[in-house]
Structure formats: C-alpha cells, structure tokens
Amino acid sequence: MLAGKDALILAEARAAWNHATQDLLRIAREFAGEWDGASANAGWTNRQLLAHLATGYVVRLATLHGVLSGEPSAPEIDLEAANAANVARAEALSIDEIVGEMERVRAEVASLLQRLTPDHLEVRTQLAGGAPLRDALPLLSEHDLEHARELRATPSR
Secondary structure: OHHHHHHHHHHHHHHHHHHHHHHHHHHHHHOOOOOOOEOOOOOOEHHHHHHHHHHOOHHHHHHHHHHHHOOOOOOOOOHHHHHHHHHHHHOOOOHHHHHHHHHHHHHHHHHHHHHOOHHHHHOEOOHHHOOEHHHHHHHOOHHHHHHHHHHHHOOOO
16 A cells, blocks of 8 residues: 555656646746846746756755665755856746756656655655655645746736
C-alpha cells in the first residue's frame, strides 16, 4: 500500500510542477503590464521578477541532482548572490529570451522529477528546512505561484 501512496506523491508533484509551469508561461506570454515598470514585489521590476522566476532554481536543481546521484547534501549556495547575478544577466535579454530560459530550466526540473522513484522520498534535503523529499515535493512550486500572483497583480498598461 505504501508503494502506491509513494507513487501518488510523485505523480502529484510532477503534475503540480507541470501545471505551475504552464501557468507561469501563460502569464508571461499574456502579461499586459510594463515589463520595466514596478512589480507588486516591492523593489523589483516585472522584468526582474520574471528573470527570478526563470532562473531561481539553483537550490532545487542542486537538491534534485544530489538526491538522484545519492549525494543529497548540495553545496552551500549564496542565494542572494546567485539571484542577483541571474537577474542582472537577464537585464540584457529580451522577454522572449527570459521566457525561453524559464522553459529550459523548468523542463530540466521536470526531467529530474520524472527520474525520482519512491525510494528517493525519504532522503533528507535542503528544501523545506531539511525535510525529507516526501514533504518538500508538494511545496516545490509554492514560491513560483506566489510570484505569479505578483505578476497578475501588476496593473495593465
């Protein structure tokens, strides 16, 4: 019975990730606000928020690669510096290029999620405060969905 429940946890995590990905891509493609205008996230423009959504998966990628390789302790990552560098790099990109980066990175996460098996669910990770992967997977897209709400809250032109 447990194996069936574990398979369901994995299937639900994959479905939630794919749904969030489609939602984020739709929001980015249909965005009617000013990309270089202020976002609903204080201190960030809409372009910076999109760049963060497109590239802010450093810990998730390192964690999933680690779980799959049997070495779940990802190296310490300075999230502030990594995020600032990614957002700064995206300043020179077009919105289509940023959306393309989001598609590429989210496809990589989806591929890693596809490779997970029920045996991986008990591995402790850096996600969700050191929780086992079983508890972290349902939270994987929450951060993204919060930022998606901020893009939706931006007034149209």
